[in-house]
Amino acid sequence: MKTSTRHLTANQLRGLDKIGDAFIPGDQDLPSFSACSCARQADRVLAYLPDTDRRDLKMLLALFRLLPGSFLVLLVRLLERGQNIAGPLGALLRLARLGLKGLVMSLYYSGQTGEDYTGPSSLEVLGYEVSVYLDDLRS
Protein backbone atom coordinates (compact mmCIF):
# COMPACT_ATOMS: atom_id res chain seq x y z
CA MET A 1 0.00 0.00 0.00
CA LYS A 2 1.27 3.47 -0.87
CA THR A 3 2.04 5.51 2.24
CA SER A 4 2.63 8.77 0.41
CA THR A 5 1.79 10.29 -2.95
CA ARG A 6 3.48 12.84 -5.18
CA HIS A 7 1.69 15.68 -3.40
CA LEU A 8 0.97 14.27 0.07
CA THR A 9 3.28 12.90 2.73
CA ALA A 10 2.24 9.90 4.80
CA ASN A 11 1.20 12.27 7.61
CA GLN A 12 -0.88 14.42 5.29
CA LEU A 13 -2.55 11.30 3.88
CA ARG A 14 -3.38 10.17 7.39
CA GLY A 15 -4.79 13.64 8.10
CA LEU A 16 -6.95 13.34 4.98
CA ASP A 17 -8.18 9.93 6.12
CA LYS A 18 -9.09 11.37 9.53
CA ILE A 19 -11.07 14.36 8.21
CA GLY A 20 -12.59 12.02 5.60
CA ASP A 21 -13.83 9.70 8.36
CA ALA A 22 -15.40 12.67 10.14
CA PHE A 23 -17.48 13.31 7.01
CA ILE A 24 -17.98 9.63 6.08
CA PRO A 25 -17.68 7.26 9.05
CA GLY A 26 -19.15 4.33 7.10
CA ASP A 27 -21.95 1.92 8.00
CA GLN A 28 -23.09 -1.60 7.16
CA ASP A 29 -23.38 -0.71 3.45
CA LEU A 30 -20.81 1.98 2.77
CA PRO A 31 -17.19 1.73 3.88
CA SER A 32 -15.66 4.58 5.84
CA PHE A 33 -13.54 7.07 3.94
CA SER A 34 -10.29 5.58 5.24
CA ALA A 35 -11.40 1.96 4.78
CA CYS A 36 -11.74 2.29 1.01
CA SER A 37 -8.32 3.97 0.66
CA CYS A 38 -9.67 6.54 -1.78
CA ALA A 39 -7.31 9.17 -0.30
CA ARG A 40 -4.56 7.55 -2.39
CA GLN A 41 -6.22 9.14 -5.42
CA ALA A 42 -5.78 12.65 -3.97
CA ASP A 43 -3.12 13.64 -6.50
CA ARG A 44 -5.80 13.51 -9.20
CA VAL A 45 -7.33 16.54 -7.48
CA LEU A 46 -4.32 18.23 -5.92
CA ALA A 47 -2.32 18.39 -9.14
CA TYR A 48 -4.82 20.85 -10.59
CA LEU A 49 -5.33 23.15 -7.59
CA PRO A 50 -3.77 26.61 -7.63
CA ASP A 51 -0.39 26.45 -5.81
CA THR A 52 -1.49 28.56 -2.85
CA ASP A 53 -4.66 26.51 -2.31
CA ARG A 54 -2.65 23.27 -2.44
CA ARG A 55 -0.11 24.60 0.05
CA ASP A 56 -2.85 25.70 2.50
CA LEU A 57 -4.65 22.38 2.16
CA LYS A 58 -1.50 20.37 2.84
CA MET A 59 -0.84 22.40 6.00
CA LEU A 60 -4.37 21.73 7.21
CA LEU A 61 -4.11 18.00 6.49
CA ALA A 62 -0.84 17.79 8.43
CA LEU A 63 -2.58 19.50 11.35
CA PHE A 64 -5.55 17.11 11.18
CA ARG A 65 -3.13 14.20 11.55
CA LEU A 66 -2.39 15.48 15.07
CA LEU A 67 -5.96 16.19 16.18
CA PRO A 68 -8.27 13.62 17.77
CA GLY A 69 -11.07 12.27 15.55
CA SER A 70 -13.74 13.55 17.96
CA PHE A 71 -12.39 17.08 17.54
CA LEU A 72 -12.56 16.75 13.77
CA VAL A 73 -16.21 15.67 14.00
CA LEU A 74 -16.88 18.83 16.01
CA LEU A 75 -15.03 20.87 13.40
CA VAL A 76 -17.10 19.39 10.57
CA ARG A 77 -20.28 20.11 12.56
CA LEU A 78 -19.15 23.73 12.99
CA LEU A 79 -18.43 24.02 9.27
CA GLU A 80 -21.87 22.63 8.37
CA ARG A 81 -23.68 24.89 10.83
CA GLY A 82 -21.66 27.99 10.03
CA GLN A 83 -23.21 28.44 6.61
CA ASN A 84 -25.16 31.58 7.44
CA ILE A 85 -22.63 33.40 9.58
CA ALA A 86 -21.98 36.89 8.20
CA GLY A 87 -18.64 38.63 7.73
CA PRO A 88 -15.10 37.29 7.26
CA LEU A 89 -15.56 34.43 9.76
CA GLY A 90 -18.56 33.12 7.83
CA ALA A 91 -16.64 33.40 4.56
CA LEU A 92 -13.73 31.46 6.06
CA LEU A 93 -16.02 28.71 7.38
CA ARG A 94 -17.84 28.37 4.06
CA LEU A 95 -14.58 28.27 2.14
CA ALA A 96 -13.12 25.66 4.49
CA ARG A 97 -16.27 23.57 4.24
CA LEU A 98 -16.32 23.70 0.45
CA GLY A 99 -12.63 22.89 0.19
CA LEU A 100 -12.63 20.00 2.64
CA LYS A 101 -16.04 18.56 1.87
CA GLY A 102 -15.40 18.98 -1.84
CA LEU A 103 -12.14 17.03 -1.66
CA VAL A 104 -13.51 14.28 0.59
CA MET A 105 -16.78 13.78 -1.29
CA SER A 106 -15.22 13.88 -4.75
CA LEU A 107 -12.62 11.29 -3.75
CA TYR A 108 -15.04 9.01 -1.93
CA TYR A 109 -17.88 9.17 -4.45
CA SER A 110 -15.48 8.69 -7.34
CA GLY A 111 -15.82 4.99 -6.60
CA GLN A 112 -12.03 4.66 -6.76
CA THR A 113 -10.56 2.45 -4.06
CA GLY A 114 -7.12 1.35 -2.93
CA GLU A 115 -5.46 -2.00 -3.62
CA ASP A 116 -6.02 -3.09 -0.02
CA TYR A 117 -9.82 -2.64 -0.17
CA THR A 118 -11.89 -5.54 -1.49
CA GLY A 119 -15.49 -4.52 -0.68
CA PRO A 120 -18.01 -2.81 -2.98
CA SER A 121 -17.18 0.71 -4.10
CA SER A 122 -19.35 3.66 -3.10
CA LEU A 123 -20.76 3.87 -6.64
CA GLU A 124 -21.70 0.20 -6.61
CA VAL A 125 -23.58 0.71 -3.35
CA LEU A 126 -25.36 3.75 -4.82
CA GLY A 127 -26.22 1.84 -8.02
CA TYR A 128 -24.57 4.50 -10.14
CA GLU A 129 -23.62 3.42 -13.62
CA VAL A 130 -23.57 5.65 -16.68
CA SER A 131 -22.40 5.23 -20.25
CA VAL A 132 -22.77 6.77 -23.67
CA TYR A 133 -23.57 4.57 -26.65
CA LEU A 134 -20.58 4.49 -29.00
CA ASP A 135 -20.97 1.20 -30.87
CA ASP A 136 -22.26 2.88 -34.03
CA LEU A 137 -19.21 5.15 -34.12
CA ARG A 138 -16.78 2.26 -33.77
CA SER A 139 -18.17 0.28 -36.67
Add this chain to the structure above:
Amino acid sequence: MYDFAIIGSGAAGGRLAYDLTAAGAACVLIEAGRAFEAATFPGHELDYSTQMFWGGGLEFSADARLGFLRGKCLGGSTVVNQALFDRFDDLVFEEWRQRSGVSFFTSATMAPDYDAAEKMAEVKTIPEKYHRRNAKIFIRALEERGLKWSQLRRAERDCAHEHGSDCLVCLGGCPRDSKQSALVTTIRQAKANGLKIETEFEIYSLADRRDKVIVQGFQRGEKVEITAAKAVLAAGALGSTGILLRSTTLKTSPRLGKGFCCHPQFMTYAVFPEPVDAHKGPFQAVKSDDPALRRAGYKFENVFAPPGATALLLPGFGKQHQDLMKKYRYLACMEVCVREDPVGEIRLSKQGRLVIHKPLTASDRRKIKEGLGLVQEMFQAAGAARVITCPQGFGLHLMGGCAIGVHPADSVVNPDFQLHDHPNIYVADSSIFPSAPGINPCLSVLALSHRAGRRILSGGRP
Protein backbone atom coordinates in the same frame (compact mmCIF):
# COMPACT_ATOMS: atom_id res chain seq x y z
CA MET B 1 2.67 38.92 -36.88
CA TYR B 2 -0.92 37.74 -36.83
CA ASP B 3 -3.82 39.88 -37.96
CA PHE B 4 -5.77 38.87 -34.85
CA ALA B 5 -4.94 37.23 -31.53
CA ILE B 6 -8.18 35.80 -30.18
CA ILE B 7 -8.01 35.15 -26.46
CA GLY B 8 -10.35 32.46 -25.19
CA SER B 9 -11.80 29.57 -27.19
CA GLY B 10 -15.36 29.21 -25.93
CA ALA B 11 -18.54 30.28 -27.70
CA ALA B 12 -17.25 33.78 -28.52
CA GLY B 13 -13.63 32.88 -29.31
CA GLY B 14 -14.63 29.97 -31.53
CA ARG B 15 -17.16 32.04 -33.45
CA LEU B 16 -14.70 34.92 -33.95
CA ALA B 17 -12.01 32.50 -35.08
CA TYR B 18 -14.40 31.08 -37.65
CA ASP B 19 -15.63 34.45 -38.96
CA LEU B 20 -12.20 36.10 -39.10
CA THR B 21 -10.39 33.16 -40.72
CA ALA B 22 -13.25 32.71 -43.19
CA ALA B 23 -12.53 36.28 -44.32
CA GLY B 24 -8.89 35.36 -44.87
CA ALA B 25 -7.37 36.87 -41.73
CA ALA B 26 -4.33 35.25 -40.10
CA CYS B 27 -5.52 34.37 -36.59
CA VAL B 28 -4.18 32.68 -33.50
CA LEU B 29 -6.61 31.31 -30.92
CA ILE B 30 -5.17 31.25 -27.40
CA GLU B 31 -6.64 28.98 -24.72
CA ALA B 32 -5.49 28.57 -21.12
CA GLY B 33 -6.71 24.99 -20.83
CA ARG B 34 -5.77 21.78 -22.55
CA ALA B 35 -7.00 20.49 -25.89
CA PHE B 36 -9.22 17.45 -25.45
CA GLU B 37 -11.28 15.66 -28.04
CA ALA B 38 -14.02 13.05 -27.91
CA ALA B 39 -11.56 10.18 -27.47
CA THR B 40 -9.47 11.92 -24.80
CA PHE B 41 -12.02 13.56 -22.48
CA PRO B 42 -11.06 12.50 -18.94
CA GLY B 43 -14.46 10.81 -18.55
CA HIS B 44 -14.48 10.36 -14.79
CA GLU B 45 -16.14 13.05 -12.64
CA LEU B 46 -13.06 13.22 -10.41
CA ASP B 47 -10.84 13.99 -13.40
CA TYR B 48 -12.98 16.18 -15.62
CA SER B 49 -14.01 18.50 -12.82
CA THR B 50 -10.37 19.15 -11.96
CA GLN B 51 -8.90 19.13 -15.46
CA MET B 52 -11.58 20.96 -17.42
CA PHE B 53 -12.60 23.75 -15.02
CA TRP B 54 -10.78 26.74 -13.59
CA GLY B 55 -9.70 26.58 -9.95
CA GLY B 56 -9.36 22.79 -10.04
CA GLY B 57 -13.16 22.48 -10.26
CA LEU B 58 -14.68 25.53 -8.65
CA GLU B 59 -13.96 29.18 -7.98
CA PHE B 60 -15.70 31.13 -5.25
CA SER B 61 -17.04 34.58 -4.54
CA ALA B 62 -15.16 36.48 -1.83
CA ASP B 63 -17.83 35.57 0.74
CA ALA B 64 -17.91 31.95 -0.53
CA ARG B 65 -21.70 32.04 -0.80
CA LEU B 66 -21.48 31.26 -4.53
CA GLY B 67 -19.28 28.80 -6.38
CA PHE B 68 -18.52 29.56 -10.02
CA LEU B 69 -18.13 26.98 -12.78
CA ARG B 70 -15.97 28.07 -15.71
CA GLY B 71 -14.69 25.75 -18.42
CA LYS B 72 -10.93 25.61 -18.96
CA CYS B 73 -10.23 23.62 -22.11
CA LEU B 74 -10.19 24.14 -25.86
CA GLY B 75 -13.80 25.02 -26.63
CA GLY B 76 -14.25 26.55 -23.17
CA SER B 77 -17.53 26.15 -21.35
CA THR B 78 -19.28 25.00 -24.54
CA VAL B 79 -17.56 21.62 -24.03
CA VAL B 80 -18.87 21.16 -20.48
CA ASN B 81 -22.23 22.94 -20.58
CA GLN B 82 -25.67 21.69 -21.61
CA ALA B 83 -25.63 23.34 -25.05
CA LEU B 84 -28.94 25.12 -24.43
CA PHE B 85 -29.85 27.50 -27.25
CA ASP B 86 -32.30 30.25 -26.31
CA ARG B 87 -32.62 33.70 -27.84
CA PHE B 88 -32.92 36.70 -25.52
CA ASP B 89 -36.34 38.32 -25.42
CA ASP B 90 -37.49 41.92 -25.74
CA LEU B 91 -37.39 42.34 -21.95
CA VAL B 92 -33.61 41.85 -22.02
CA PHE B 93 -32.90 43.94 -25.09
CA GLU B 94 -35.04 46.85 -23.92
CA GLU B 95 -33.25 46.94 -20.58
CA TRP B 96 -29.84 46.67 -22.28
CA ARG B 97 -30.67 49.47 -24.69
CA GLN B 98 -31.60 51.70 -21.78
CA ARG B 99 -28.53 50.82 -19.74
CA SER B 100 -26.02 51.05 -22.61
CA GLY B 101 -27.49 53.35 -25.25
CA VAL B 102 -26.50 50.73 -27.83
CA SER B 103 -29.08 50.78 -30.61
CA PHE B 104 -28.55 47.26 -32.01
CA PHE B 105 -30.01 45.69 -28.88
CA THR B 106 -33.37 44.78 -30.38
CA SER B 107 -34.75 41.37 -31.27
CA ALA B 108 -35.19 42.42 -34.90
CA THR B 109 -31.67 43.84 -35.32
CA MET B 110 -30.08 40.84 -33.65
CA ALA B 111 -32.17 38.31 -35.61
CA PRO B 112 -29.66 37.84 -38.50
CA ASP B 113 -26.88 37.27 -35.96
CA TYR B 114 -28.95 34.64 -34.16
CA ASP B 115 -29.75 33.03 -37.52
CA ALA B 116 -26.05 32.85 -38.36
CA ALA B 117 -25.25 31.35 -34.95
CA GLU B 118 -27.95 28.70 -35.25
CA LYS B 119 -26.82 27.82 -38.75
CA MET B 120 -23.50 26.54 -37.40
CA ALA B 121 -25.09 23.95 -35.11
CA GLU B 122 -27.84 21.37 -35.14
CA VAL B 123 -30.57 22.40 -32.71
CA LYS B 124 -33.03 19.84 -31.37
CA THR B 125 -35.42 19.08 -28.55
CA ILE B 126 -35.53 15.76 -26.74
CA PRO B 127 -38.61 13.79 -27.89
CA GLU B 128 -41.10 13.16 -25.10
CA LYS B 129 -40.76 9.38 -25.46
CA TYR B 130 -37.21 9.69 -24.09
CA HIS B 131 -38.16 11.80 -21.05
CA ARG B 132 -37.09 10.07 -17.87
CA ARG B 133 -38.75 10.26 -14.48
CA ASN B 134 -36.86 13.38 -13.33
CA ALA B 135 -38.33 15.29 -16.28
CA LYS B 136 -41.80 13.80 -15.77
CA ILE B 137 -41.81 14.80 -12.10
CA PHE B 138 -40.68 18.31 -13.08
CA ILE B 139 -43.47 18.65 -15.65
CA ARG B 140 -46.11 17.30 -13.28
CA ALA B 141 -44.95 19.59 -10.49
CA LEU B 142 -45.18 22.67 -12.71
CA GLU B 143 -48.53 21.69 -14.21
CA GLU B 144 -50.12 21.06 -10.82
CA ARG B 145 -49.02 24.55 -9.86
CA GLY B 146 -50.51 25.96 -13.07
CA LEU B 147 -47.11 26.94 -14.46
CA LYS B 148 -46.13 26.58 -18.11
CA TRP B 149 -43.14 24.59 -19.33
CA SER B 150 -41.50 23.93 -22.67
CA GLN B 151 -38.92 21.71 -24.33
CA LEU B 152 -35.37 22.99 -24.13
CA ARG B 153 -33.71 23.77 -27.45
CA ARG B 154 -30.43 21.92 -27.38
CA ALA B 155 -27.44 22.13 -29.71
CA GLU B 156 -26.90 18.41 -30.27
CA ARG B 157 -26.53 16.21 -33.31
CA ASP B 158 -27.26 12.62 -32.35
CA CYS B 159 -27.15 11.52 -28.72
CA ALA B 160 -28.35 7.97 -29.49
CA HIS B 161 -31.16 8.26 -26.94
CA GLU B 162 -32.71 5.15 -28.48
CA HIS B 163 -29.66 3.20 -27.33
CA GLY B 164 -29.86 4.59 -23.79
CA SER B 165 -27.02 7.11 -23.74
CA ASP B 166 -26.66 8.67 -20.30
CA CYS B 167 -26.02 12.32 -21.11
CA LEU B 168 -24.89 13.18 -17.56
CA VAL B 169 -21.53 11.87 -18.81
CA CYS B 170 -21.31 14.82 -21.20
CA LEU B 171 -20.81 17.32 -18.36
CA GLY B 172 -17.21 16.24 -18.88
CA GLY B 173 -17.36 16.49 -22.69
CA CYS B 174 -19.51 14.50 -25.10
CA PRO B 175 -17.74 11.31 -26.21
CA ARG B 176 -20.06 11.09 -29.25
CA ASP B 177 -19.29 14.65 -30.42
CA SER B 178 -23.04 15.09 -30.47
CA LYS B 179 -22.91 18.23 -28.34
CA GLN B 180 -22.41 21.12 -30.73
CA SER B 181 -19.59 22.74 -28.79
CA ALA B 182 -17.16 25.22 -30.29
CA LEU B 183 -14.74 22.31 -30.52
CA VAL B 184 -16.80 20.47 -33.12
CA THR B 185 -18.39 23.45 -34.89
CA THR B 186 -16.64 26.81 -35.19
CA ILE B 187 -13.11 25.81 -34.15
CA ARG B 188 -13.11 22.75 -36.39
CA GLN B 189 -14.04 24.89 -39.40
CA ALA B 190 -11.67 27.71 -38.44
CA LYS B 191 -8.82 25.17 -38.30
CA ALA B 192 -9.67 24.18 -41.85
CA ASN B 193 -9.40 27.89 -42.71
CA GLY B 194 -5.84 27.99 -41.33
CA LEU B 195 -6.42 28.98 -37.70
CA LYS B 196 -3.38 28.53 -35.45
CA ILE B 197 -4.21 27.29 -31.95
CA GLU B 198 -2.11 27.71 -28.81
CA THR B 199 -3.30 25.84 -25.72
CA GLU B 200 -2.16 25.74 -22.07
CA PHE B 201 -1.29 29.40 -22.59
CA GLU B 202 -2.43 31.67 -19.76
CA ILE B 203 -2.51 35.32 -20.77
CA TYR B 204 -1.25 37.66 -18.11
CA SER B 205 -1.70 41.05 -19.81
CA LEU B 206 -1.91 43.03 -23.04
CA ALA B 207 0.22 45.96 -24.19
CA ASP B 208 -1.00 48.30 -26.93
CA ARG B 209 1.78 49.68 -29.16
CA ARG B 210 -0.72 51.50 -31.41
CA ASP B 211 0.41 49.59 -34.55
CA LYS B 212 0.31 46.22 -32.82
CA VAL B 213 -0.80 44.51 -29.62
CA ILE B 214 1.58 42.41 -27.54
CA VAL B 215 -0.08 39.48 -25.78
CA GLN B 216 1.97 38.42 -22.78
CA GLY B 217 1.55 35.19 -20.86
CA PHE B 218 2.89 31.84 -19.81
CA GLN B 219 2.66 28.67 -21.85
CA ARG B 220 3.38 25.51 -19.85
CA GLY B 221 5.41 27.61 -17.41
CA GLU B 222 7.45 29.47 -20.06
CA LYS B 223 7.03 33.20 -20.58
CA VAL B 224 5.74 33.78 -24.12
CA GLU B 225 4.72 36.84 -26.15
CA ILE B 226 2.54 36.88 -29.25
CA THR B 227 2.24 39.90 -31.51
CA ALA B 228 -0.85 40.72 -33.53
CA ALA B 229 -2.23 43.78 -35.28
CA LYS B 230 -5.31 43.51 -33.10
CA ALA B 231 -6.37 41.49 -30.08
CA VAL B 232 -9.87 40.22 -29.40
CA LEU B 233 -10.73 39.28 -25.83
CA ALA B 234 -13.16 36.39 -25.69
CA ALA B 235 -12.19 34.82 -22.38
CA GLY B 236 -15.50 35.43 -20.61
CA ALA B 237 -16.43 37.76 -17.77
CA LEU B 238 -13.68 36.67 -15.39
CA GLY B 239 -11.03 35.93 -18.01
CA SER B 240 -11.32 39.07 -20.14
CA THR B 241 -11.83 41.38 -17.17
CA GLY B 242 -8.91 39.84 -15.28
CA ILE B 243 -6.54 40.29 -18.24
CA LEU B 244 -7.55 43.95 -18.62
CA LEU B 245 -7.18 44.58 -14.89
CA ARG B 246 -3.62 43.19 -15.08
CA SER B 247 -2.82 45.22 -18.21
CA THR B 248 -1.65 48.24 -16.25
CA THR B 249 -0.21 50.05 -19.29
CA LEU B 250 -3.66 50.32 -20.86
CA LYS B 251 -5.93 53.26 -20.21
CA THR B 252 -9.11 51.53 -19.12
CA SER B 253 -12.45 52.78 -17.90
CA PRO B 254 -13.12 53.13 -14.17
CA ARG B 255 -16.09 50.85 -14.89
CA LEU B 256 -13.73 47.94 -15.62
CA GLY B 257 -14.62 45.04 -13.32
CA LYS B 258 -17.92 46.58 -12.22
CA GLY B 259 -21.36 45.27 -13.09
CA PHE B 260 -20.33 41.62 -12.76
CA CYS B 261 -23.35 39.33 -12.59
CA CYS B 262 -24.35 35.70 -13.03
CA HIS B 263 -27.39 33.51 -12.66
CA PRO B 264 -27.26 32.22 -9.08
CA GLN B 265 -28.72 28.74 -8.93
CA PHE B 266 -29.87 26.85 -5.87
CA MET B 267 -30.62 23.17 -6.13
CA THR B 268 -33.30 21.27 -4.28
CA TYR B 269 -33.30 17.48 -4.12
CA ALA B 270 -36.38 15.40 -3.32
CA VAL B 271 -36.46 11.77 -2.22
CA PHE B 272 -39.19 9.74 -3.93
CA PRO B 273 -40.51 6.32 -2.82
CA GLU B 274 -39.66 4.75 -6.21
CA PRO B 275 -36.36 5.01 -8.12
CA VAL B 276 -36.07 8.16 -10.24
CA ASP B 277 -32.70 7.34 -11.84
CA ALA B 278 -32.16 10.96 -12.76
CA HIS B 279 -28.59 10.14 -13.82
CA LYS B 280 -29.83 7.89 -16.65
CA GLY B 281 -30.88 8.86 -20.17
CA PRO B 282 -31.24 12.38 -21.59
CA PHE B 283 -30.31 15.19 -19.27
CA GLN B 284 -32.20 18.49 -18.92
CA ALA B 285 -34.99 18.05 -21.44
CA VAL B 286 -37.44 20.72 -20.26
CA LYS B 287 -37.63 24.10 -18.53
CA SER B 288 -40.19 26.30 -16.87
CA ASP B 289 -41.50 28.80 -19.40
CA ASP B 290 -44.04 30.93 -17.64
CA PRO B 291 -44.52 34.70 -18.07
CA ALA B 292 -45.34 35.08 -14.37
CA LEU B 293 -41.97 33.57 -13.41
CA ARG B 294 -40.19 35.73 -16.00
CA ARG B 295 -41.75 38.82 -14.42
CA ALA B 296 -40.86 37.56 -10.94
CA GLY B 297 -37.20 37.25 -12.00
CA TYR B 298 -36.52 33.55 -11.61
CA LYS B 299 -37.11 30.25 -13.35
CA PHE B 300 -36.94 26.55 -12.58
CA GLU B 301 -34.55 24.14 -14.24
CA ASN B 302 -34.71 20.38 -14.47
CA VAL B 303 -31.20 19.35 -13.52
CA PHE B 304 -29.20 16.72 -11.67
CA ALA B 305 -25.58 16.12 -10.72
CA PRO B 306 -23.18 13.18 -10.56
CA PRO B 307 -22.43 11.61 -7.16
CA GLY B 308 -19.41 13.73 -6.15
CA ALA B 309 -21.19 17.02 -6.82
CA THR B 310 -24.43 15.77 -5.24
CA ALA B 311 -22.55 14.75 -2.09
CA LEU B 312 -21.00 18.21 -1.86
CA LEU B 313 -24.32 19.94 -2.38
CA LEU B 314 -26.38 17.92 0.07
CA PRO B 315 -26.19 19.44 3.54
CA GLY B 316 -24.92 17.51 6.55
CA PHE B 317 -22.31 14.84 7.13
CA GLY B 318 -21.84 11.48 8.80
CA LYS B 319 -24.41 8.69 8.80
CA GLN B 320 -27.32 11.01 7.99
CA HIS B 321 -25.51 12.19 4.84
CA GLN B 322 -24.58 8.62 3.91
CA ASP B 323 -28.21 7.52 4.26
CA LEU B 324 -29.22 10.28 1.88
CA MET B 325 -26.52 9.35 -0.63
CA LYS B 326 -27.70 5.74 -0.56
CA LYS B 327 -31.00 7.14 -1.87
CA TYR B 328 -29.18 8.57 -4.93
CA ARG B 329 -31.30 6.57 -7.36
CA TYR B 330 -34.45 7.88 -5.64
CA LEU B 331 -33.53 11.55 -5.93
CA ALA B 332 -35.20 14.06 -8.23
CA CYS B 333 -33.82 17.54 -8.57
CA MET B 334 -34.97 21.01 -9.50
CA GLU B 335 -33.16 24.29 -9.26
CA VAL B 336 -34.11 27.91 -8.92
CA CYS B 337 -32.19 30.15 -11.31
CA VAL B 338 -32.35 33.84 -10.51
CA ARG B 339 -32.10 36.89 -12.74
CA GLU B 340 -30.04 38.96 -10.34
CA ASP B 341 -28.97 42.57 -10.03
CA PRO B 342 -25.61 43.46 -11.67
CA VAL B 343 -23.89 44.73 -8.53
CA GLY B 344 -20.86 42.44 -8.46
CA GLU B 345 -17.30 43.54 -8.96
CA ILE B 346 -14.18 41.74 -10.17
CA ARG B 347 -10.94 42.97 -8.61
CA LEU B 348 -7.38 41.73 -8.28
CA SER B 349 -5.65 40.77 -5.05
CA LYS B 350 -2.15 42.06 -4.34
CA GLN B 351 -0.91 38.73 -5.71
CA GLY B 352 -2.80 39.28 -8.98
CA ARG B 353 -5.51 36.70 -8.26
CA LEU B 354 -9.12 37.40 -9.13
CA VAL B 355 -11.31 38.45 -6.22
CA ILE B 356 -14.99 38.24 -7.06
CA HIS B 357 -17.31 40.34 -4.96
CA LYS B 358 -20.78 39.06 -5.63
CA PRO B 359 -23.21 40.12 -2.94
CA LEU B 360 -26.81 38.98 -3.23
CA THR B 361 -29.10 41.99 -2.94
CA ALA B 362 -32.32 42.01 -0.91
CA SER B 363 -34.19 41.61 -4.20
CA ASP B 364 -32.03 38.59 -5.17
CA ARG B 365 -32.59 36.99 -1.76
CA ARG B 366 -36.35 37.53 -2.01
CA LYS B 367 -36.44 35.80 -5.42
CA ILE B 368 -34.35 32.89 -4.14
CA LYS B 369 -36.55 32.45 -1.07
CA GLU B 370 -39.75 32.65 -3.09
CA GLY B 371 -38.44 30.22 -5.72
CA LEU B 372 -37.15 27.70 -3.19
CA GLY B 373 -40.47 27.85 -1.33
CA LEU B 374 -42.32 27.06 -4.54
CA VAL B 375 -39.99 24.16 -5.35
CA GLN B 376 -40.59 22.73 -1.87
CA GLU B 377 -44.36 22.91 -2.36
CA MET B 378 -44.22 21.50 -5.89
CA PHE B 379 -42.07 18.52 -4.89
CA GLN B 380 -44.36 17.76 -1.96
CA ALA B 381 -47.40 17.95 -4.22
CA ALA B 382 -45.63 15.59 -6.65
CA GLY B 383 -45.32 12.95 -3.94
CA ALA B 384 -41.83 13.48 -2.55
CA ALA B 385 -41.17 11.74 0.74
CA ARG B 386 -38.61 14.35 1.70
CA VAL B 387 -37.35 17.61 0.24
CA ILE B 388 -33.81 18.89 0.82
CA THR B 389 -32.78 22.42 -0.03
CA CYS B 390 -29.07 22.85 -0.70
CA PRO B 391 -27.58 25.91 1.00
CA GLN B 392 -24.67 26.31 -1.42
CA GLY B 393 -25.42 28.43 -4.45
CA PHE B 394 -23.72 28.26 -7.81
CA GLY B 395 -23.13 31.10 -10.19
CA LEU B 396 -23.44 29.93 -13.77
CA HIS B 397 -23.30 32.13 -16.87
CA LEU B 398 -20.71 34.65 -15.71
CA MET B 399 -21.33 38.06 -17.24
CA GLY B 400 -20.32 41.72 -17.08
CA GLY B 401 -17.15 43.44 -15.99
CA CYS B 402 -16.47 45.08 -19.40
CA ALA B 403 -19.93 46.50 -20.07
CA ILE B 404 -20.67 47.79 -23.56
CA GLY B 405 -22.03 51.31 -23.92
CA VAL B 406 -22.01 54.56 -25.80
CA HIS B 407 -20.50 56.70 -23.05
CA PRO B 408 -16.94 56.07 -21.80
CA ALA B 409 -17.96 57.23 -18.34
CA ASP B 410 -20.27 54.30 -17.74
CA SER B 411 -18.91 51.56 -20.00
CA VAL B 412 -15.67 49.81 -20.95
CA VAL B 413 -16.34 48.83 -24.55
CA ASN B 414 -17.91 50.94 -27.34
CA PRO B 415 -20.67 49.72 -29.66
CA ASP B 416 -17.97 48.59 -32.12
CA PHE B 417 -16.70 46.23 -29.37
CA GLN B 418 -13.44 48.22 -28.94
CA LEU B 419 -12.01 49.42 -25.64
CA HIS B 420 -12.91 53.12 -25.57
CA ASP B 421 -9.28 54.29 -25.68
CA HIS B 422 -7.70 51.34 -27.51
CA PRO B 423 -9.24 50.70 -30.92
CA ASN B 424 -6.91 47.74 -31.54
CA ILE B 425 -8.30 45.82 -28.58
CA TYR B 426 -11.77 44.33 -28.85
CA VAL B 427 -13.92 42.56 -26.28
CA ALA B 428 -16.65 40.28 -27.62
CA ASP B 429 -17.91 37.88 -24.98
CA SER B 430 -20.33 37.79 -22.04
CA SER B 431 -18.21 40.34 -20.16
CA ILE B 432 -19.83 43.08 -22.28
CA PHE B 433 -23.35 42.23 -21.02
CA PRO B 434 -24.90 45.25 -19.29
CA SER B 435 -26.92 43.02 -16.92
CA ALA B 436 -28.06 39.45 -16.34
CA PRO B 437 -30.64 38.34 -18.92
CA GLY B 438 -32.21 35.51 -16.91
CA ILE B 439 -31.93 33.34 -20.03
CA ASN B 440 -29.18 30.90 -20.97
CA PRO B 441 -26.63 33.15 -22.72
CA CYS B 442 -24.69 30.71 -24.95
CA LEU B 443 -26.60 31.37 -28.18
CA SER B 444 -26.59 35.14 -27.56
CA VAL B 445 -22.82 35.10 -26.97
CA LEU B 446 -22.47 33.37 -30.33
CA ALA B 447 -24.75 35.94 -31.98
CA LEU B 448 -22.99 38.92 -30.40
CA SER B 449 -19.54 37.61 -31.28
CA HIS B 450 -20.70 37.09 -34.86
CA ARG B 451 -21.86 40.73 -34.89
CA ALA B 452 -18.50 41.76 -33.39
CA GLY B 453 -16.67 39.80 -36.10
CA ARG B 454 -18.60 41.62 -38.78
CA ARG B 455 -17.84 45.00 -37.17
CA ILE B 456 -14.14 44.14 -36.86
CA LEU B 457 -13.91 43.07 -40.50
CA SER B 458 -15.71 46.19 -41.68
CA GLY B 459 -13.24 48.36 -39.79
CA GLY B 460 -16.12 49.94 -37.92
CA ARG B 461 -17.87 51.10 -41.10
CA PRO B 462 -21.66 50.84 -40.97
